[in-house]
Amino acid sequence: xxxxxxxxxxxxxxxxxxxxxxxxxxxxxxxxxxxxxxxxxxxxxxxxxxxxxxxxxxxxxxxxxxxxxxxxxxxxxxxxxxxxxxxxxxxxxxxxxxxxxxxxxxxxxxxxxxxxxxxxxxxxxxxxxxxxxxxxxxxxxxxxxxxxxxxxxxxxxxxxxxxxxxxxxxxxxxxxxxxxxxxxxxxxxxxxxxxxxxxxxxxxxxxxxxxxxxxxxxxxxxxxxxxxxxxxxxxxxxxxxxxxxxxxxxxxxxxxxxxxxxxxxxxxxxxxxxxxxxxxxxxxxxxxxxxxxxxxxxxxxxxxxxxxxxxxxxxxxxxxxxxxxxxxxxxxxxxxxxxxxxxxxxxxxxxxxxxxxxxxxxxxxx
Amino acid sequence: xxxxxxxxxxxxxxxxxxxxxxxxxxxxxxxxxxxxxxxxxxxxxxxxxxxxxxxxxxxxxxxxxxxxxxxxxxxxxxxxxxxxxxxxxxxxxxxxxxxxxxxxxxxxxxxxxxxxxxxxxxxxxxxxxxxxxxxxxxxxxxxxxxxxxxxxxxxxxxxxxxxxxxxxxxxxxxxxxxxxxxxxxxxxxxxxxxxxxxxxxxxxxxxxxxxxxxxxxxxxxxxxxxxxxxxxxxxxxxxxxxxxxxxxxxxxxxxxxxxxxxxxxxxxxxxxxxxxxxxxxxxxxxxxxxxxxxxxxxxxxxxxxxxxxxxxxxxxxxxxxxxxxxxxxxxxxxxxxxxxxxxxxxxxxxxxxxxxxxxxxxxxxx
Numbered sequence: 001x002x003x004x005x006x007x008x009x010x011x012x013x014x015x016x017x018x019x020x021x022x023x024x025x026x027x028x029x030x031x032x033x034x035x036x037x038x039x040x041x042x043x044x045x046x047x048x049x050x051x052x053x054x055x056x057x058x059x060x061x062x063x064x065x066x067x068x069x070x071x072x073x074x075x076x077x078x079x080x081x082x083x084x085x086x087x088x089x090x091x092x093x094x095x096x097x098x099x100x101x102x103x104x105x106x107x108x109x110x111x112x113x114x115x116x117x118x119x120x121x122x123x124x125x126x127x128x129x130x131x132x133x134x135x136x137x138x139x140x141x142x143x144x145x146x147x148x149x150x151x152x153x154x155x156x157x158x159x160x161x162x163x164x165x166x167x168x169x170x171x172x173x174x175x176x177x178x179x180x181x182x183x184x185x186x187x188x189x190x191x192x193x194x195x196x197x198x199x200x201x202x203x204x205x206x207x208x209x210x211x212x213x214x215x216x217x218x219x220x221x222x223x224x225x226x227x228x229x230x231x232x233x234x235x236x237x238x239x240x241x242x243x244x245x246x247x248x249x250x251x252x253x254x255x256x257x258x259x260x261x262x263x264x265x266x267x268x269x270x271x272x273x274x275x276x277x278x279x280x281x282x283x284x285x286x287x288x289x290x291x292x293x294x295x296x297x298x299x300x301x302x303x304x305x306x307x308x309x310x311x312x313x314x315x316x317x318x319x320x321x322x323x324x325x326x327x328x329x330x331x332x333x334x335x336x337x338x339x340x341x342x343x344x345x346x347x348x349x350x351x352x353x354x355x356x357x358x359x360x361x362x363x364x365x366x
Numbered sequence: 367x368x369x370x371x372x373x374x375x376x377x378x379x380x381x382x383x384x385x386x387x388x389x390x391x392x393x394x395x396x397x398x399x400x401x402x403x404x405x406x407x408x409x410x411x412x413x414x415x416x417x418x419x420x421x422x423x424x425x426x427x428x429x430x431x432x433x434x435x436x437x438x439x440x441x442x443x444x445x446x447x448x449x450x451x452x453x454x455x456x457x458x459x460x461x462x463x464x465x466x467x468x469x470x471x472x473x474x475x476x477x478x479x480x481x482x483x484x485x486x487x488x489x490x491x492x493x494x495x496x497x498x499x500x501x502x503x504x505x506x507x508x509x510x511x512x513x514x515x516x517x518x519x520x521x522x523x524x525x526x527x528x529x530x531x532x533x534x535x536x537x538x539x540x541x542x543x544x545x546x547x548x549x550x551x552x553x554x555x556x557x558x559x560x561x562x563x564x565x566x567x568x569x570x571x572x573x574x575x576x577x578x579x580x581x582x583x584x585x586x587x588x589x590x591x592x593x594x595x596x597x598x599x600x601x602x603x604x605x606x607x608x609x610x611x612x613x614x615x616x617x618x619x620x621x622x623x624x625x626x627x628x629x630x631x632x633x634x635x636x637x638x639x640x641x642x643x644x645x646x647x648x649x650x651x652x653x654x655x656x657x658x659x660x661x662x663x664x665x666x667x668x669x670x671x672x673x674x675x676x677x678x679x680x681x682x683x684x685x686x687x688x689x690x691x692x693x694x695x696x697x698x699x700x701x702x703x704x705x706x707x708x709x710x711x712x713x714x715x716x717x718x719x720x721x722x723x724x725x726x727x728x729x730x731x732x
Binding site for chain 1: 402671
C-alpha cells in the first residue's frame with residue numbers, strides 16, 4: 001500500500017511525501033489531467049521538465065478508447081503513454097453521471113451509452129476498480145454517485161449513503177499491492193452533518209487516502225472553503241487528502257490552508273489551449289492585440305520553453321494564425337506555472353508564511 | 367555573400383558545405399517548411415534535435431501575418447521564431463499566382479488580395495527583396511512568374527523572359543551582406559531550349575545560388591528528371607543548386623544524382639499531421655486498425671521521440687481520438703526521418719554508392 005508521511009505543518013496546512021510504487025511525490029501536489037492518455041499537445045518529457053510528478057487519467061475516456069483490456073495488454077496506462085511517475089485515475093463516475101439521458105443508475109451501478117459510438121457499457125463499483133487495475137493506476141478512486149448541485153438534503157443523504165455502500169464494494173474489489181492505494185471520497189453536498197457521516201463511514205472502511213468530492217460544481221469558493229473547514233478535521237491526519245477537480249491558484253491556496261494535499265484540474269492545459277496564460281500577478285489573454293508588438297516574454301521569470309525562447313508577439317502571432325504550436329507552448333507555460341506555484345506553496349508552508357501567499361483574481365492584462 | 371564549397375562528388379552528385387552568416391549547412395540538405403514562422407506543432411529545439419540545419423519560410427504568409435515590418439522590428443524571422451540556423455525564404459510569388467481570381471500580374475509585378483482579410487497588396491521584384499530583407503533571410507529568392515503547367519511554348523517563353531527581367535531587378539534591389547545570398551530561379555517549363563536560355567540569362571546576372579523552379583507541378587517524376595538532366599550541366603559548378611518544392615525521398619535521390627544540393631517540401635510535416643509516417647521501407651498510415659494493438663515502435667531504428675518513447679498502438683490511439691500530440695509526434699518522426707535520410711544520401715555520395723540507394727513507392731503497411 002502507499003503511504004504518506006508528513007514533513008511540516010503550518011496551521012492545518014502540511015507538506016509531506018507520498019511514497020508510491022512509481023516514485024515519491026512532494027505534497028501539496030497538483031496533478032495535470034491526461035484525459036485520453038495524453039496531457040493535450042505535450043510530450044511526457046516536457047511534462048517532467050515542467051516539474052510534474054504525478055498525472056491524472058480519466059477512466060471513462062480510457063475504457064472507451066483504447067479500452068481497458070488493450071491498455072492492460074500494453075503494460076498499463078503509464079507504459080502506454082510513457083509516463084514514468086505515478087498516476088491517479090478517477091472512477092469514471094463523474095463523466096457518466098454527466099451524460100444526461102445516456103445513463104441509468106441503480107444500486108448495482110450505472111449503465112450508459114458511449115459518447116463515441118453509442119455502444120452500451122456498465123460501470124459498477126467492482127468494474128471500476130477492475131478497469132483501474134487494468135490501467136495499473138497507482139491511486140485508484142472509488143466509484144461514487146456524483147450528487148447534482150444544488151440537491152435537497154434528502155437527495156444528498158440517499159446519494160451519499162449509496163456512495164458509501166459503493167465505497168465498501170470498491171474496497172473489497174481492490175487488489176492490494178505495495179505502493180498502490182485506494183482512495184475513498186467524502187460526499188454529502190453542502191450539508192455538514194452528511195459530510196461528517198460520510199467521513200466517518202469511509203474511515204470505518206479504511207482507505208489509503210481520502211478525497212473530498214462534489215465540490216467545485218457551482219457552489220462557489222466561499223461555500224467550498226466552508227465545507228473544507230468542517231470536513232478536513234474529521235479525516236485521519238496520517239493519510240493524504242485530495243480535493244477533486246480544483247482549481248484556480250487561489251482555490252488551491254485556500255484549500256491547502258484547510259489541510260488539502262492533492263489537486264487536479266484541467267484549467268492550466270485547457271486555458272492554455274485558448275490563449276489564457278497564468279502569471280504570478282493574474283491571467284493574461286495572449287490573443288489580445290496589445291501583445292502584437294511586444295518583444296518581452298510572457299513572464300521573464302519563468303523557465304518554460306514559451307518564456308525562455310519566445311516573445312509575447314510570437315505567441316500572439318501563433319494564436320492569431322491558428323498555429324498548433326500556440327496551444328502547445330501556452331499549455332506548457334501554464335503547467336510549468338502551476339508546478340512552480342505548488343513549489344512556492346510548499347516552501348511557504350515550510351517557512352510558516354502561507355497566509356502571506358495570495359493570487360489576484362484580476363487579469364494581468366486588463 | 368554566402369559561399370558553397372564542394373567536398374566530394376559521385377557522378378553529378380556532390381556533397382558540400384554552404385557557409386552562411388547563420389552557420390554552416392551540409393549539403394545535400396532538406397529544409398522543412400515553416401510557413402507562418404513555425405514548422406507546424408514542433409518546437410525549434412526539437413527541430414534541432416531532429417538534425418534540421420536550415421528552414422524555409424513563406425514570404426506570402428509572413429507579409430500578411432504578422433507583417434514584414436513587425437518581424438523586422440522583432441529582430442527578423444530567425445529571432446522571431448527562435449531559430450538559430452539559416453533560413454531561406456521564397457519570394458511570395460508561388461502563393462500569389464495560386465490565388466486564382468485574386469491576383470493580377472503586370473510587367474511591374476503582382477497586385478493581389480489577402481486570403482486572410484481581403485486587403486490589397488502589391489508584390490514587385492523590389493518589394494519581395496525588401497520584405498525578405500525585413501525577414502533577415504539568409505537566402506533570398508528572386509520573384510519569378512510561376513508558369514502554369516502545362517503551358518504552350520509561347521506562354522512559357524514570355525513568362526520565362528519576364529522572370530529573367532524580374533531576376534535582374536531583384537539583383538539590383540538586393541543589399542549584399544557577408545554570409546547572405548540571393549538565388550536566381552531557372553524557368554522555362556518542360557522546354558529544354560527555354561530552360562537553357564534561362565540558365566544562361568541568370569548566370570550573366572550572377573547569383574550566389576541557382577534554383578530550378580516550375581517543377582513538381584504535375585509534370586511527373588520522369589519529366590522532372592529529364593529537365594534536370596538537361597539543365598544542371600548549364601549551372602555553375604561552384605554554386606549551390608536548389609530544386610524548389612521537392613519532394614518524396616525517391617524524388618530527392620534522383621535529383622541529387624542529377625546534381626541538386628538543396629530541397630524543401632511540406633511533405634514530412636503535412637503527411638505527419640494526417641497520420642502518414644515515412645519509414646525506410648515505405649510509408650505507413652498509423653490510423654490503420656492493424657496498428658491498434660502493436661506494442662512495437664513505428665521504426666525500432668529511429669531516434670525520434672515518437673519511436674523512442676511510444677508504441678504504434680499509442681500513436682494510433684492519439685490519431686483515433688483526434689489528440690494534438692499525434693500530429694506533433696508524427697511530424698517530428700517524419701522530420702527526423704528526412705534528416706537521417708539526407709545524412710544517408712550524403713554518406714552514399716562520399717562512399718560512391720548513391721546508385722544503390724533506393725526508396726520504395728509501395729506503402730509499408732499494405
